[in-house]
Amino acid sequence: MNTKELYQLYKTKMQKIADVKYASAVLQWDQETYLPPKGNDIRGRQLATLSEIAHQQFTDDATGALLRELVSKNELSDKEQKNVELSLYDYTRGKKLSGDFVRKMSETVNRSFHAWIQARKDNSFAGFEKPLDDLIQLKKQEADLLGYEHHPYNALMNDYDRGLTVAIVDNVFKVLKPQLSDLLDTIKTKTQIDNSFLHQHFDKDTQWKLGIDILKQMQFDFEAGRQDISEHPFTINFNSNDVRLTTRVDENDFGNMLWSCMHEGGHALYEQGLPTEEYGLPLSEYCSLSIHESQSRLWENNVGRGLAFWQYHMPLVKKYFPQQFKQITAEQFYAGINKVQPSLIRTEADELTYHFHVMIRYDIEKMLIDGSINTKDIPAYWNEHYQKYLGISVPDDKNGCLQDVHWSHGSFGYFATYSLGSLYAAQLYASIGRQNPSLERELALGNHTNLSDWLKQQIYPYGRYYTSEALCKMATGKTLDCNYFIQYANKKYTGIYTL
């Protein structure tokens, strides 16, 4: 078989595996949106079977032989070479975890997830401790099986952002934390903003229509995707021509749905922009969770919580909710949606205090994985650091260490990407602004063509070709630098709080 035929064989095999994986994604989407309650049990086994098939097909020895043969050929195009290398990387990683280990992990996650649900009902970490500890022991084992340099947590973070290490994140947070603390302390001395106008009654259907309008303006392609309602907003794709996002509506909180739309919309635009022709191959996949999050944060915060955006969109909001916003100017609205206030729940935090929520989780995870703290120590560490970083007392575990689903899912190594996403977003946005000094003026006129085009050229088409760092360097001229976010935050809050 010549190289071209071998590559075709590889492509066909990968695309069939992708068909199974994306079928699984359809079942997951359905589970979160439309599944009737009694359907849940058998849906669980249907999902498990599809995962097993995809895993078996991908990790069989024939795949390995094919990939090793292909990677040694020198007649592949640059993109083909990259696809094969990334597939071989995934294959090698997949082979490190035995079928038994994967099944044991899956069962442990299942137990831990149900224990978390119950512990939240009981509002007590105690019932979650043992199953979580079992899971943490397995994650340590996973880190050993995968291999790492310097710190076992590197092996886990690598799954979410290839090449990300404790050294990198520690360095970032070391710069970020004192700067944000200072800024927060200064804000605390100022008169607090009144944003009570965001907490009136907002009809559900009207909010929904506004959300769809905003998504259309963001150029989300409704011919290649849709929005539905789910308990927890998320974005999922079945290929770049079928991207689904979800939202939720709170009739007493205006921001809840709107920023969920813009956040998930940012994720969804990225997925719609991934190269369709690479379906099933690594280059059709996103770069990393950090870069994915940069896309959601850029639209949610840099654009959606910016003054320029609301200078244009205030009339739209007033059209849908004339009574509620009658007296509110774009400037008042902008200040209201950017109110900074330390709070208990990460997903409800403002742009500034958000990072402290992430830092606390990151530190806990890192220490759990290297053994510096034990599972039982989580609540005390958590509560102490919410006091220390944010100056607030955690009243109970539900509002504390039981709030996020991630640990119960075994998603250790994920949280840092939330902060990095904001930092990348600030750096990208600054770069776009440098290259196009009229950016803010354009946004104030409701025109974000240049912004969208830049993302379509600089970020979306590369898929997994580059790591986060390399992509960032390509797009902005340098690797991640948290000073962009610090400058952005200082400028924003200086304006709003007249610091």
Next chain:
Amino acid sequence: MNTKELYQLYKTKMQKIADVKYASAVLQWDQETYLPPKGNDIRGRQLATLSEIAHQQFTDDATGALLRELVSKNELSDKEQKNVELSLYDYTRGKKLSGDFVRKMSETVNRSFHAWIQARKDNSFAGFEKPLDDLIQLKKQEADLLGYEHHPYNALMNDYDRGLTVAIVDNVFKVLKPQLSDLLDTIKTKTQIDNSFLHQHFDKDTQWKLGIDILKQMQFDFEAGRQDISEHPFTINFNSNDVRLTTRVDENDFGNMLWSCMHEGGHALYEQGLPTEEYGLPLSEYCSLSIHESQSRLWENNVGRGLAFWQYHMPLVKKYFPQQFKQITAEQFYAGINKVQPSLIRTEADELTYHFHVMIRYDIEKMLIDGSINTKDIPAYWNEHYQKYLGISVPDDKNGCLQDVHWSHGSFGYFATYSLGSLYAAQLYASIGRQNPSLERELALGNHTNLSDWLKQQIYPYGRYYTSEALCKMATGKTLDCNYFIQYANKKYTGIYTL
């Protein structure tokens, strides 16, 4: 391995294959309800991959060896034995069609389906003739590969109703046709019913609410299923605890959604009643399409177009549409919804003329498969027989031989089950009435507990255990007898048209 362990191995294997098949069903459901247009292409290949995996896993030699070993054991329970026998039957059938043949069929169906779509747009059979003829030649080949006695069409009908033959259907239609023709001729001499009140404007959302109400009263379990909107109503299940039905709403035709709800509701109740504990095994599957159709027709027609049902439900309809039905009594409503009028479109036909639509298609299919007519003769034969049986001229192919999707899908052998469904429904309904003489009085009081219980005991739990004939005999004391329908129709229309 002992018998118990072997059976467990068989069950595990079958359930994993079922997981893949039902995953495929979720993707199909999504395709008809929520899929954005650009997602269609890749959805097609995702579905093809899942089918291929399920087919490969089921027809591999290991499955055959396992089934043959199991079927020879005499320690299986009665139900276990039946499951194994039916699986072996399916396996043997599956092995008769090579992978190449299945793929060729799938490609030919795909071409034929798209040609049908285009031919309908062009309103001309000509563009459909060649692709359809290719498909028919393959169906003939399929009949040969599957094997048959007496008539090749038997091999195809057998797929939809095991044991059904040309001899059986010919005999039924030989009795049915002249009787229905006489009845139709008599009705034609009478004053026609005015049902214009059904063709006012009916708000979409209000119709939807009424449909949901009716489904709830039918005891459709919304914890184990849901209803959505699709272009063509259908019912599909992912297991008996997750049954999805769809409907459509026509704001200018009251009957369209309501009877689609009751029809699909009847299908859906059957699927919810199938034994959950047999998931993945033949006994969790429906008996045949004829019996499936008997369940939809029983609810749609015997119940839903009955006077008793409307004696109770007229106030509900008036609650939702007070203006439209202000002047209409239950008796007038009952007469209106049972108006008999020969028409062009099968899916819009009344209970009586419906059978002629089916008979024409059945005759055409039978003759196409045994070669008595050629594909090019379809339009002429069709138009001639619509004139002959129903006394109407077919103005064009769209309203004639291009109206149904079935042929373009290669579903030859399916149509007879539509008529048989009505006939079985009448026989079952008569049997329920004999065993419970208060049936109509109960329905007039809105109480169908006894009716539902009977179906839950006599039909639903058997799955594929019996053939249609055997199940009918079990439930009613005799095999299919079309005189029940003839009596039912005579009685109904004598009352309505004062014959």
